[in-house]
Amino acid sequence: MREVVLRAKGFAPRDIPFAGAATLVGVLLGWQTLASLGWISTKFLPAPLSIIQALLTLGRSGELWLHLAASLPRLAWGWAAGTVAGLVVGLLLGLFTLARAPGMAIVSALFPIPKIALVPLFIIWFGIGEGSKVITLAFGVFFPTVINTLAGVDGVPRGLIRMGQSFSLSRAAILAKIVLPGALPAILAGFRITTSTAIILLVAAEMIGAEKGIGAFVLSAGNLYDTDNLMAGIVVLSLIGLTVSWVLGRLEAWLLAWR
Amino acid sequence: MTASRVGLRVRAVSHAFADLHVLDDVSFDVPAGEVTVLVGPSGCGKSTLLGIAGGLLRPDSGRVEIEGQAAADCLNPLTYVFQDFALLPWRSVAGNISLVLEGKGIAKATRAARIAEVLETTNLSAFSHAWPKQLSGGMRQRVGIARALAVRPAVLLMDEPLSALDAQTRDLLLDEFAGLIAARGMTVVYVTHNLAEAVRLGHNVVVLSRRPGRVRDIVRIDAPLDARKLDDPALLATEARLWSLIRADAAEADREVLHA
Structure with missing residues (x-):
C-alpha cells in the first residue's frame, strides 16, 4: 500500500508581505555599501546618499520646484488632451460602422511612428514653446487611448447591449449606462500605459527643446558630468511615475469596486 | 399588477443567417394569459424565433402581430428574461x-x-x-x-431561463415561475430544450422541426399551472409524446452539429 502522492504542486505564485519593500531597501543598502567601499565608481554611479543629498539641495535652492513647475503642466495638459481626443475617437470607432474602417486605417498607419521622431517636426510646426511639447505628449497618448477604448467597447458583452435594447433604453442610456462602464476596465488599463508614455515623451521633448523642465535638467546635468544631479532628476521622474501609478490604482479601486 | 391581456400572432415567419436557413414559414398563436412553450432540437431556431417575436431581430419574411391592449402602467410590453441573466x-x-x-x-x-x-x-x-x-x-x-x-410586461419572453442552472435550482425556480405566472395570469413565450419544463409550464407547446425550423405540432395542455406536478402521469405521458415528436429530428440535428 502506498499513499497517493500530490502532483498538483507549483504554478501558484503568492505575494510575500513586505518582500517587495525589503528587496528595494536591500538593493539600496547594498548599492550604498559597495559605493562606500569604493567598489563602484561614484563618478559614474553616485551612491544613494549622494543622490538624496542632491535632491535636498535642489529642493532647498528652489531649482527642483522651478523644473517641476515647467514639467507637470506639460504632462497634465498633454496627457489630458491626448486622452480626451483618444476617448472620443475610440468611442466613435467602437460604435459606428462608418467610422471604424476609415478610422482604423489612419490609426494603424500612424500608431507605429516613434513619436519622439516627431518632436523636431512639431517644433517646426508649433514653435519651440509649450505648444510643441504638449502636442508631442498628446499625440503619443492619443493612439494607445484610441486602441484601448476601442478594445473596451468591443469587449462589452453584446448580450448586455441587447438587454438594454430589449428594455427599450435610449441609445444615450445604453452608451452611458452599459457601454461606457463596460469599457472602463480597458480604458483605465490604457491609462497606465499612456501615463508612462507621456512621461517618456515629456523627457524627450524637454531634452530636445526646453530650458526648464526635469528632462532639460537631466540633460544639462549629463552634459556637465554632474551625475548626482542627473540621478536626482531621474529619481524625481521615477517619483512622478510612482505617484501617477498610485493615483490610477486608487481610481481603479474606486471605479471598479464591483470587480 | 393588472393582468396582461395581450397575445401574439406569429405569421409565416422565415429567416436565414447568410446561407443558413433557420426558420421556414412558422405560424402559431400566443394566446393572452397563457404560456406558449417553444421546443425543438438544437439549432432549430427557437431563440431566433423569440428574438423575432420580441422585436430584436427582423425576419426575412412574415410578421409578428400584437393583439390586445397593454395595461396603463406597462413600460415595456415585450420583455425578455435571458438565459445568461444579462445583469x-x-x-x-x-x-x-x-x-x-x-x-x-x-x-x-x-x-x-x-x-x-x-x-x-x-x-x-x-x-x-x-x-x-x-x-x-x-x-x-x-x-x-x-x-x-x-x-409590468404585457408579454414575458423567456429564453431558456433555467438552462444555465443546476438541476435542483432549476426545479425550485420552475415551481416559482409556475406560481408567479399562474397568480398573475401572464402571457409568456418560453423557449426550452427541456421537455419536463415544457409540460410543467406550457399551455401550448409548439414543437419545431430541425433546421430550418417548421411547426411540426402544437400540443395543448389544459391542466392549471398551480395544480401540475412533475411526476403527474398525464404530464409524463405528454412529455413522452413530445419526445416522440422530437427524437428523430434531435438525432439528425446532433449529427449535423458533429459534422459542421
Missing part, C-alpha cells in the same frame, strides 16, 4: 432593476417602491445591495425575473 456586473441588484425604470418618467419614490415590490416578490429583499457576482446562478436569474416584472 450589469457594475450595478447592484437594486441598481440592475432600477436601470430599466430610469429615464421613463417615473418619480424616484415610485421607482424605489416598485423595486422594493419586485424584490419582495422574488424573495430578494435582503440582497438589494449585493453585486451580481456575489449571487448564485439561481439568485441571479431571480434578479432577471425581478427586473422583467418591474416594467
